[in-house]
Structures are given as structure tokens and as C-alpha cells.
Amino acid sequence: MQKTVTTRQLIFILVISVLTLKVLFLPNVLATNIGRDGYIFLFFMLFMDFLVLLMLLYLMNKYKDKTFYEMLESMVGKIGAKIIMFLLFLYFLTRCWTRFQTSFIYLNENLYTSFDWYIFAFPILIVVVFCVMQGIKAFARLSEFFVPVIIFGFLVAFIVGVVRADFTNALPFLENGLNFMLSSHKYSLWFGDYLILILFFGRVKMDKKFNLKVILSMLSLILIIATFYAVFYFTYNYNTVCHINAISDIMQFLPSVSDIGSFDWILILIWDIALFLDLTLNTFAAVFAFSQVFTKKGSAIVATIILLVILLINYLLNFNVFMSMLIFRDYLWYYNVLVQGGIPLLLFIIGLCKRRKKDEVPVAQ
Amino acid sequence: MDNIIAEKRVLGIKKEFLDSPDIITKNIDLGKKKMSIIFIDELCNQEEINRSIIFPINRFIEKDFTLEELQDEIINFCNAEILEEKDIENKILRGFAVLFIDGDNRALGFNTVMYPGRGVEEPPTSTVISGPREGFTETLKINLSLIRKRLPSKNLKVEEIVVGRRTKTRVNLVYFNDIVDIKVVDEIKKKLSNYDIDGVMDSYYLVKFLENKPNSIFRQVGNCEKPDIACAKILEGRVVILVDGTPIALTIPYIMFEDFQSSNDYYSDAHRVSILRIIRVLGLFISIFLPGMYIALQLYHYKVLPLKFLVTIVNTTQNLPLNPFLEIFFIIVLFDILFEASVRMPKYLGMAISIVGALILGDTAVKAGLVSPPGVMIVALSAITVYIIPNQSSQISLLRIVFAIIGGTLGFHGIILGMLFLIVYLCNFDSFSTPYLAPYTPYIKGDLKDFVLKDSLTTMTSRPESIPNKNKTRMIRKEKEDAKDSNN
Numbered sequence: 001m002q003k004t005v006t007t008r009q010l011i012f013i014l015v016i017s018v019l020t021l022k023v024l025f026l027p028n029v030l031a032t033n034i035g036r037d038g039y040i041f042l043f044f045m046l047f048m049d050f051l052v053l054l055m056l057l058y059l060m061n062k063y064k065d066k067t068f069y070e071m072l073e074s075m076v077g078k079i080g081a082k083i084i085m086f087l088l089f090l091y092f093l094t095r096c097w098t099r100f101q102t103s104f105i106y107l108n109e110n111l112y113t114s115f116d117w118y119i120f121a122f123p124i125l126i127v128v129v130f131c132v133m134q135g136i137k138a139f140a141r142l143s144e145f146f147v148p149v150i151i152f153g154f155l156v157a158f159i160v161g162v163v164r165a166d167f168t169n170a171l172p173f174l175e176n177g178l179n180f181m182l183s184s185h186k187y188s189l190w191f192g193d194y195l196i197l198i199l200f201f202g203r204v205k206m207d208k209k210f211n212l213k214v215i216l217s218m219l220s221l222i223l224i225i226a227t228f229y230a231v232f233y234f235t236y237n238y239n240t241v242c243h244i245n246a247i248s249d250i251m252q253f254l255p256s257v258s259d260i261g262s263f264d265w266i267l268i269l270i271w272d273i274a275l276f277l278d279l280t281l282n283t284f285a286a287v288f289a290f291s292q293v294f295t296k297k298g299s300a301i302v303a304t305i306i307l308l309v310i311l312l313i314n315y316l317l318n319f320n321v322f323m324s325m326l327i328f329r330d331y332l333w334y335y336n337v338l339v340q341g342g343i344p345l346l347l348f349i350i351g352l353c354k355r356r357k358k359d360e361v362p363v364a365q
Numbered sequence: 366m367d368n369i370i371a372e373k374r375v376l377g378i379k380k381e382f383l384d385s386p387d388i389i390t391k392n393i394d395l396g397k398k399k400m401s402i403i404f405i406d407e408l409c410n411q412e413e414i415n416r417s418i419i420f421p422i423n424r425f426i427e428k429d430f431t432l433e434e435l436q437d438e439i440i441n442f443c444n445a446e447i448l449e450e451k452d453i454e455n456k457i458l459r460g461f462a463v464l465f466i467d468g469d470n471r472a473l474g475f476n477t478v479m480y481p482g483r484g485v486e487e488p489p490t491s492t493v494i495s496g497p498r499e500g501f502t503e504t505l506k507i508n509l510s511l512i513r514k515r516l517p518s519k520n521l522k523v524e525e526i527v528v529g530r531r532t533k534t535r536v537n538l539v540y541f542n543d544i545v546d547i548k549v550v551d552e553i554k555k556k557l558s559n560y561d562i563d564g565v566m567d568s569y570y571l572v573k574f575l576e577n578k579p580n581s582i583f584r585q586v587g588n589c590e591k592p593d594i595a596c597a598k599i600l601e602g603r604v605v606i607l608v609d610g611t612p613i614a615l616t617i618p619y620i621m622f623e624d625f626q627s628s629n630d631y632y633s634d635a636h637r638v639s640i641l642r643i644i645r646v647l648g649l650f651i652s653i654f655l656p657g658m659y660i661a662l663q664l665y666h667y668k669v670l671p672l673k674f675l676v677t678i679v680n681t682t683q684n685l686p687l688n689p690f691l692e693i694f695f696i697i698v699l700f701d702i703l704f705e706a707s708v709r710m711p712k713y714l715g716m717a718i719s720i721v722g723a724l725i726l727g728d729t730a731v732k733a734g735l736v737s738p739p740g741v742m743i744v745a746l747s748a749i750t751v752y753i754i755p756n757q758s759s760q761i762s763l764l765r766i767v768f769a770i771i772g773g774t775l776g777f778h779g780i781i782l783g784m785l786f787l788i789v790y791l792c793n794f795d796s797f798s799t800p801y802l803a804p805y806t807p808y809i810k811g812d813l814k815d816f817v818l819k820d821s822l823t824t825m826t827s828r829p830e831s832i833p834n835k836n837k838t839r840m841i842r843k844e845k846e847d848a849k850d851s852n853n
Contacts, residue, residue, distance in 0.1 A: 008808055107778055112665060123775060127782045131789045138793035144806040145788055265669040272781050 003205040009140035010204050011217050012147035013281060017193040018049075018218070020278040021102060022225045023154065023247050024271060026190050027232045031240035034180045036169070036233060041180055043226035045191050052341065053194040053218055055348035057211055060201055062351055068201040069292040075350045082293050084343060088198065089289035091339040092282050094332060097310050098189060099279035100124075106275060110248055110268045117314070124276070125307045131280045132287055132303040136199060139284060146273050153270040157250050158224065161231035164253045169234040188333045192340030199285050247271055283307065371465035375401040378454070393419065396427040400466040408460035410479035417442050418462065418475055432469050444476035458533065480504055485511070488590035488612065490755060496632035497593045505535055505609035511592035512539055512607075516599065524550075526557055528571065532564040535609040536571065539595075544602045546833035549797050553604060553617060568608040568615050575617065577796070582760050585796040587619035594628050602834030618799035618832055621791065622816065624756045625649075630819060638819045646817060648753035651746060653764045656693050657772030657780050659743045663689040665776035681737040690773030692736050696744040697766060699726065704748075803831035 005013075022042070030038035063071040072081035103124065108115045131139055207213060232246045235253075243249040248271075251264035287302045317323055375390045382388045387406040392399065400422070404414065421440050430438075436445050448456055448463065453472055457463055460478030485507065487493075488500030501508045509523065524538040538553060553575065560574045568588070576585040587603075589595050590612055595605045598616045606615040616623075625645045630638040662670055663678065670678070685692060703722035710718055730736045751761045764787070771779040794801040804812030812829045814820035826840045 006807060111777055119775065120778070123779060123782050127786050130786055134789050134793040138789050141792035141800070141802065141806040142785070142789045144808060145792065145802065265666070269777055269781060272778060273785065276781070276785055 003203060004137040005140045005200055005204050006144075007204065007207040007210050007213055009144045010200055011214060012143045013140060013196070013200075014053075014194065014214070014218060015147055015151065015221060016143055016274060016277045017196045017281060018046075018221055019150070019154065019225065020271070020274045021099075021190060022046075023157075023228050024106065024245060024275075025102065027229050027246040028241065028244045029187075029190075030229060031233055031236075031243075033183070035176070036172075037174055037176065037180065038233060039226045039230040040174075041184065042229050043222065044181070045184060045187060046222040046225060048341075049191050049194055050218060050222060052192070052344045053197075054215070055344045056194055056197045057214060059347060059351050060197065060204070061206075061211065063201065064206070066202050068198040068288075071201060072347075075347060075354070085289045085292045087339055087343065088195070089286055089293060091192075091195070091336070092286035092289060093306060093309070094328070094336070095192075095282040096279060096286055096306060097313060098328065099275065099282055100307075100310050100314075103272075103275045103279060106245070107272070110245060111265075111272070121311055121314075124279070125304070125311070127276070128280050128283050128307060129300050129303045132284060133300045136203065136284060139280065143277055143281075146277065150270055150274045153267045154228075154247070156254075157247050157267060158228055158231065160254050161228065161235055161250045164250075165231045165234040166237070167234055169237045170230070185333050185337055186329055188336035188340060189328050192336060195340065195344070196281055196285055199281075199288055369468055369470050371399055371401040371467050374465050375403045378403055378457070381454070382457075391419070393422060395422065395425060397429045398466060400464060402462055402464045403457060404462035404477065405457060405460065408480065409462055409477045413477045413479075414462050414475070417477075418464065432466060432471055432473055435464075435466065436473055440473075440475075442475055446474050446476075448472045448474045455533065478506075482507070491590050491594075491628065493627075493629050493632070496628055497591070499592055500590050501592060501595075501607075501612040501614055503610050503612055505537060505607055508592070508607045508612070508614065509537060509539070512596055512599070512605070515592060515596045516541075520544075521599070524554075526554065528557060528560075528562070529565040530561065530563045532566070534565040536565075537607040538604055539599060539607060540604040541599055541602070544600070544828070544834050544836045545604060546602065546798075546835060549618060549833055550604055552797060553606070565608065565610075567611045568606065568613045571606065571608060571615060575615070578794070581794075582763055583621075583791065583794065583801075584624075584756070584760075585619060585794070585801075587616035587623050588613050588756070589616060590614070591628060597628075597631070600828075600839070602828055602832045602836075618797035620796070620799055620803050620831055621801050622803075622805070624754050625817075626815070631822070635819045635821050639817065642817045642819065645753050648750035649757075649761065652748075652750035652753070652761050654768055654780060654784075655743055655747045656697065656765055657768035657770075658777070659740075659772075660689045660693050660769060661772035661776040661780060664773065678737075678739055681739055684734055685737055686735065689740075690769070692740050693744060693769055693773075694766075696730075696736055696740055697748075697769065699730070700744055700748050701762070798833050799831055804829070 026042075027038070030042060034041050059071065063074075066074070069081055069085060072084055075081075076084065100121075104115070104117070104120055107120060131142070204210075228246075232243075232250060233240050235250065236243055245268075248264045248268050251267050254263050283303055283306060286306050287299050290302050290306070291299065317327075372392050375392075379385075379388050379390055388403065389406050389411075390401060390403045392401045402414070402418065418440055422435075425439055432447060436447060448471060450470055450472075453463055453474075456474045460476075460480065461474040462477045464473040464475070466473075482504045483502055485499050485502055487498040491500065499511060501511065513521070518541070520541050520543045522538075522540055522542040526536045526538065528534050528536050536557070538550060540550060556575050557571065562570065565571065572584075572586045572588075573579045578585065587598070589598070595614050595616065599605055604617050606617065608615070625642055627641075630641070663682070667675060682689070682692075687695060703718065703726070707718045707722070727741055731738055731741060747765055751758050751765070754761065768780060768783055771783045775782070788802075791801050792806060800807055803809055804816055809830045811827055812831050814825050815829070823840075823842075826842070827837045828834050828839045830837075
């Protein structure tokens with residue numbers, strides 16, 4: 001397997017996967033359902049995800065030259081590997097669906113007064129398929145090209161928020177106790193981002209401090225995302241529920257003069273790029289999982305089929321975005337939790353056991 | 366051997382050249398030895414032939430000598446070589462005077478080439494404020510001498526390849542043997558040998574042979590017209606390709622950012638250069654995206670415009686018969702027509718065309734209410750910025766139209782999608798093992814010293830990593846070395 005992705009590119013891809021939706025619509029969802037202490041919940045969920053990252057990093061280091069599928073084959077056999085890959089395929093298919101829907105809501109809310117589904121869907125389908133055709137190396141470079149811009153845009157919004165936020169709104173602390181933790185499973189749709197690493201097994205040129213770099217950057221990201229929620233809530237307090245697009249709304253506070261106009265639309269465009277990258281990343285993962293189970297040829301065809309399936313689902317749901325979100329929240333969370341937590345944990349345990357067996361060999365000898 | 370008669374051989378060759386009147390033959394009878402000389406009138410220096418060849422020979426009447434003696438003792442001409450029969454025709458065509466003597470089937474060739482050609486001048490496309498002003502010419506020998514003059518090193522290797530069945534164009538690959546990655550040289554030779562074309566008129570013919578994706582609108586081979594630039598590229602580990610008959614040298618490998626660098630940048634203050642490079646990058650974005658964004662703003666996203674600007678646009682566009690997309694498209698086409706006409710017109714008419722175009726057509730179109738002043742300004746700005754990066758002007762002009770269409774049909778989202786499409790395409794666009802968008806992506810920290818923000822020359826101690834090479838060290842700071850030695 002050719003090592004085509006650098007450590008820096010991998011970190012940027014993880015940033016895209018983790019950051020994009022967490023600072024866009026999730027703050028509004030958490031503000032509506034949890035409120036003031038949402039940042040504690042967010043921090044907790046991100047930390048749970050972080051444990052998944054650690055497990056996957058362990059496996060990545062252990063099976064340096066193997067792809068994810070090859071690793072699965074060596075752990076659970078061919079049939080087991082195909083079953084897991086199929087589960088992952090369905091998981092990434094649902095993620096593609098959510099990204100697709102989110103993009104549509106985002107554009108409809110922020111950029112266009114009325115936006116036709118077909119005008120939106122087909123150009124995006126063409127560009128995503130084209131990206132998949134170019135391969136993971138080109139996508140990693142594309143991420144490297146844009147993520148610095150995305151991070152810069154986010155930091156501007158973050159700083160603007162910090163300056164405007166009224167931190168006394170943090171009190172009363174835990175006004176509703178920790179009851180909100182009981183409903184954490186219902187937010188699984190918004191998490192499980194590190195599973196995207198299955199694409200990069202055996203493909204990363206690991207630096208000397210590869211693990212440290214990945215872990216530190218992801219920990220910083222978790223802190224920043226949780227703080228961003230806090231800043232967002234402390235800025236608007238009870239009115240936060242009225243602000244759907246966190247990143248754009250917070251930019252309204254940027255000092256601007258009428259001669260220049262508001263800058264938030266620049267951030268809207270930057271986040272359009274982020275959403276696209278996230279969608280393409282998940283399409284890549286879905287194509288990868290599908291290819292391992294069924295056929296290894298024609299990634300462009302597989303990507304087209306996946307995106308057409310998503311369009312068909314939308315068509316069957318009468319393009320009702322909110323209805324599809326409810327289906328997700330109420331029915332698909334079981335499946336999400338199983339795949340997000342269950343599969344990495346299972347593989348991690350098998351990986352550990354294999355290591356112990358290996359360690360025992362020289363003792364027996 | 367004795368029955369080989371020089372005069373007959375020369376006549377035979379002249380016949381093979383279809384008895385062209387410019388094929389000159391002359392028989393020299395020295396009593397014991399008879400000989401004949403043949404050359405092409407337009408390609409040779411006749412005065413040199415008379416002075417250095419015929420005159421010395423005539424002093425040896427009634428003496429017998431071999432071809433070797435003639436070369437070494439009688440004619441003291443440094444560019445003389447003994448030719449085998451198979452090489453003779455080719456040499457005559459290359460401007461050699463070829464001398465035959467009775468009894469020998471070989472011949473003696475004299476390099477008396479004197480092509481008509483212009484002298485070394487400043488190239489019109491690469492004018493500079495400071496730095497060398499010499500430019501390449503159409504003569505390969507002069508171009509090579511301009512490089513040799515700057516790089517007097519035994520490691521500078523020149524390899525000659527002949528391309529073109531009929532033109533037999535000489536192509537020289539010039540590189541430093543101890544710096545270049547030999548795989549690049551091998552790949553160039555392999556690619557050039559893949560094609561058997563009848564004629565090569567310009568280096569652009571070879572560009573298409575060398576590109577991985579010849580149908581792409583993006584350049585994959587660099588070019589330059591100045592020897593100082595060519596030498597700098599050779600020092601970075603690139604291969605420079607000189608083609609006889611053209612002043613444009615090709616450089617390989619090529620990265621996109623090269624076109625943002627000018628030779629002036631290396632003879633000016635680094636801070637000033639950084640500002641200029643930022644302007645160039647900004648210019649690229651303006652030239653490609655501005656017309657499309659202006660259309661998208663008017664059609665879909667007028668809410669993002671500041672109020673004062675919006676009022677100005679509404680006031681100037683409300684009575685136009687064309688919608689924003691057609692208006693901008695109309696101005697772009699108008700501008701391109703004027704540009705094409707002014708380039709092709711004789712120089713003295715070019716100025717008149719500019720006046721007609723800018724003042725009469727533009728002004729009248731605005732006054733007639735066909736187009737709006739902001740529209741003209743947007744397209745004019747975009748058109749001017751195209752030439753901030755002259756080497757990419759054709760691609761930028763094309764992309765400008767594409768993004769104008771996308772902006773008109775899909776708005777900002779379409780422009781973003783188009784940009785992503787374009788950049789992912791370029792991300793997968795390697796030229797001779799060199800990533801096209803390096804050093805930005807893949808990120809190469811060391812090479813950023815000569816990226817948008819240029820660092821001082823003293824910090825550039827190593828060659829660019831993005832260009833494959835086997836000798837990384839470009840500069841050693843002696844102060845540091847001395848300090849190390851004293852510590853030891």
C-alpha cells in the first residue's frame with residue numbers, strides 16, 4: 001500500500017470531520033434541548049469520541065502497512081471482515097445522507113432565498129464523484145489546501161464570540177443537574193467522526209511524533225468546540241434557540257461599516273466548502289467500505305450510485321429535510337451507537353488479545 | 366580506393382540535393398591531389414571558407430597528403446572533423462563545408478555555420494527593472510553560450526537530441542549532473558523518443574510531447590526567455606530544454622507557483638517582493654472569479670452587498686436591456702475582440718484600435734444604455750489582472766468565462782463547487798514527480814521561503830524539496846561553519 005497521505009493532511013481531514021457540523025447547527029440543537037450546560041454535554045460526547053480515536057490510533061500503529069480491510073481479515077476472518085465493512089458502509093451512507101441534507105438546509109437558510117433541490121443536488125453530485133475519481137491523495141491535498149482557511153474563519157468567529165460573550169451567563173451551573181446525559185444516545189448522529197480513519201489505515205506517512213501530533217491537535221479541537229458552544233450560548237443566553245447557524249450568527253458582531261458590508265457571508269462560503277469536504281470524505285468512506293464488500297472496481301460508479309440512492313431517499317421523503325432528521329434521531333441512533341462505539345471497541349480488544357498472544361510466544365519458547 | 370574521385374562524389378551529392386542553385390561546389394586541383402568542396406551558400410560563411418580552407422590548401426601544390434594530414438597539418442581549423450559517408454549529408458544541411466579528396470571515401474567537415482539571426486536583446490515578454498536584460502535568441506549556439514557563460518562548471522551537462530524527421534531540429538537538455546534527479550532526465554528522453562514527427566518549429570511542439578495530460582488547459586512544462594532565469598532553474602535541479610530556432614527555453618519539472626515569481630523578485634528587497642506576490646495572488650482571484658461573483662451577487666445574493674454599493678448598482682443597471690449575466694458576457698466578448706484585434710493589427714494601428722475600443726465603443730455602450738459602468742469596470746479590472754501572470758493568461762481568460770457562466774446559473778454555491786472541482790483536479794496534477802500545487806499542498810515547509818512571502822536570500826540554504834534533486838545544499842554559511850570548527 002502506497003503511503004500517500006501525510007500526518008498534517010490526516011490531521012486536517014480529522015478537523016474537517018469533527019469540526020464542520022459541531023459549530024454549525026449542533027449548538028442550536030443543544031441550546032434547544034439542553035441549554036446552558038450544553039458545553040459540558042458536548043465536551044463529554046467529544047471525549048467519548050476521542051476514546052474511539054485512541055483505539056483506532058492503536059490499531060493504526062499496530063497494523064502500519066495494512067489497510068483497514070486487511071487488518072479486519074487478519075482479526076476476524078474474511079466473512080467477519082465483510083460483515084463489518086457492510087455495517088460501516090451503511091453507517092457512512094447515513095452520514096452522507098445527513099451531510100447532504102445539512103448542506104441543503106445551510107444553503108437555503110443562508111445563501112439563497114429559494115433554492116431548487118435539483119439545481120443544488122446534481123452539481124454537487126458531479127463534483128463529489130469527480131473528487132472520488134481523483135483518489136484519496138488528491139482529496140487529502142484538497143483538504144490541506146482549504147482547511148487552513150476554514151480554521152482561520154472559525155478562529156475569527158471564535159474570537160469575535162469571546163469578545164462579545166457575557167460569561168456571567170454561565171451561572172447557575174448545572175441548573176438542571178446532569179439529567180441531560182441520559183439522552184446522550186439520541187445525539188449519536190452528530191458524533192462518531194473518527195471512524196473516517198478506516199480510509200487511512202496503511203496510507204499515512206507517519207511522522208516521528210505522529211500519535212502525539214494527532215492526539216494533541218484533536219484534544220485542542222475538542223476544547224475549542226466545547227468552548228465555542230459556551231461562548232455562543234453566553235452571547236445569546238435564552239435567545240440562543242432562535243439562532244440556527246451558530247458560526248454565521250456570531251459573525252454579526254464583527255465590527256463593520258456600511259461601506260464594506262458584513263463579513264459573515266465570507267464565513268458562510270468558507271463553511272460551504274467545509275460541508276462539501278465533509279460530504280466527500282464520507283462518500284469516500286462509503287465507497288471504500290462498499291468496494292471491499294462487493295466490488296473493487298469503478299469507484300466513480302459506486303460513488304454515483306451512493307449519491308443517487310441518497311437522492312432517491314430524499315425523493316421518497318418528499319424532500320422533507322426535517323422529517324428525515326427526525327427519522328435519524330428516533331430510529332437510527334441504535335445503529336449509530338453500535339457502529340460508532342461497538343466496532344472500534346471490539347477491534348481494539350481483539351487487537352490487544354493478539355498482542356498478548358504474540359507476547360506469550362517468546363516466553364513459551 | 367584510388368578510383369574514388371572527389372569531383373564525381375560532389376556532383377552526386379549535388380544531384381541528391383536536386384541541383385539546387387544554392388549548393389556550391391568547387392574543385393581544387395593541386396597537381397598530385399585533386400579535391401572538391403561542397404556547401405550550402407546561405408548557411409556558410411564563404412569568407413571563412415576562402416580564408417581558412419582554400420587558401421592554406423593552395424600553398425601545397427604538387428604535394429601528396431592524407432585526410433588526417435590535411436586536418437592536422439595543412440588546415441589549421443579547430444572546428445574540422447573527419448566525417449563518415451553516412452554523416453556527410455546531414456552535416457552539409459547543418460551548414461558545414463565538406464571537403465572530399467580523391468582516393469578517400471571519407472570527407473573533412475568544417476563548421477563554417479553562419480545562420481542569419483538577430484542578436485541578444487531584452488525579450489519583450491520578460492522586461493525587468495533591475496537584473497540582467499539578456500534574452501535568448503533563435504540560435505541554439507548563442508543560447509547555450511549564454512548559459513555556459515553564467516554556469517562555468519564541468520558538471521553542467523548538455524545532451525543533444527535530434528527531433529523531427531525533416532527539420533532535424535537540435536534539442537539540447539541542459540542540467541547539472543550532480544544536482545538533477547536522473548529519473549527526470551530519463552523520463553524527458555523517453556517522452557521525446559515516443560514521437561516521430563516530421564517537423565518541430567518551436568519548443569511548444571515539444572511541450573505537448575512532454576505533458577502527461579496534453580489535452581489539459583494547464584501548463585505542465587515551464588518556459589522562460591532569459592538565460593538568468595534558466596540558470597537559476599538549473600541550479601534548483603531542473604532540466605532546461607533549448608530548441609534550435611526558438612528563443613523560448615522549456616524548464617522541467619514545473620510547479621504552478623513558478624508563474625507567480627518574476628526574475629525581478631530575486632534582484633529586489635524581499636519585503637517588497639512579498640507584497641507584490643500577494644498582489645499577484647489577489648490578481649489571480651480577481652481575474653478568475655470577479656465577473657462570476659458580480660453576476661451571482663446581482664442575481665442571487667444582493668443581500669450581502671453593502672447598502673451604498675447596492676444603491677449604486679441598482680441605479681446604474683435598472684434600465685439595461687440585458688440581464689447581469691448577458692451584460693457581463695457581452696462586455697467580456699467585446700473586450701476579447703478588441704484584444705485580439707489590437708494584437709494582430711500592425712503596431713501603428715494598435716493604438717488607434719485601443720482608442721476606438723476604450724473610448725468610443727466602451728463609452729458609447731454605456732451611454733447607449735447597453736451596459737452599466739460597474740459592469741465595464743468589473744470586466745476591465747478582471748481583464749487587466751489576467752496579465753499580472755502573463756504565462757497563465759490563456760487559462761485564466763478561459764476560466765473567467767467558465768466561472769461567469771457558473772455564477773450566472775448557480776450563484777456562489779456554484780462558484781464554490783467550480784473552485785473545488787478545479788483545485789482537486791490540480792491537486793492530482795503532478796509534473797515529473799513534482800506536485801503541481803507544491804509547496805502549499807503537499808505542504809513543504811522549507812520551500813515556503815520562496816512562496817508568497819519571500820524570505821531573504823541568506824535563509825535559502827537548501828534547494829527546493831518539491832523539485833526532485835540529489836544535492837540539497839545550496840548555500841553554506843561560513844560563519845556558522847567556522848563557529849562549529851572553533852567549538853570542536
